[in-house]
Amino acid sequence: MIRHVLVEQGAPKVGTAYEDKALDQLFETYQKERSEYFVLLEGDEILGSAGISPLDNGDPEICELQKMYFDPSARGRGLGRQMMQKCLDFAKDQGFQVCYIETLLSMTAAQKLYQKTGFEYISERMGDTGHYSCTIFMKKELN
Known part of the structure; x- marks a missing residue:
């Protein structure tokens, strides 16, 4: 579903989540401490998903909102806002103080959702996500 949405959105296949090895091992990837991956199902169909994990090579009080994607059939139904919450x-609950996310310039609907939930634009990348094609960086204070 994630790769399908990235293709649908015209995202580059390099320097984005598209090439993450973790996509083929999501269960194992999110077994580490202070990490969780949520999947939205409608019947047996996956409509969306998102994860939280400590930011790689970042401050231990900073987490990253990761791999938040929704099938086109799920959009406009408030499901993204619910998943974000x-x-x-x-x-x-895990004690993080800040949540970080990065995205593509073209993903304006996602950016609007992030802004509505309190994320603010920042000028520089945080941590080491490996997503060098993502040029939009945002963070939210969690206190």
Whole structure:
């Protein structure tokens, strides 16, 4: 589903989540401490997903909202906002103080959702996500 959405959005296949090895091992990837991956199902169909994990090579009080994607059939139904809240609640429960996300310039709908939930643009990348094609960086204070 994630790769399908990235293709649908015209995202580059390099320097984005598209090439993450973790996509083929999501269960194993999110077994580490202070990490969780949420999947939205409608019947047996995956409509969306998102994860929270400590930011790689970052401050231990900073988490990253990762791999938040929704099938076109799920958009415009408030599901993204609900998923975002689930992820941020988990992050707070894990003691994170800041949540970071990066995205593509072309993903304006996602940016609007992030802004509505309190994320603000920042000028520089945080941590080491490996997503060098993502040029939009945002963070939210969780206190």
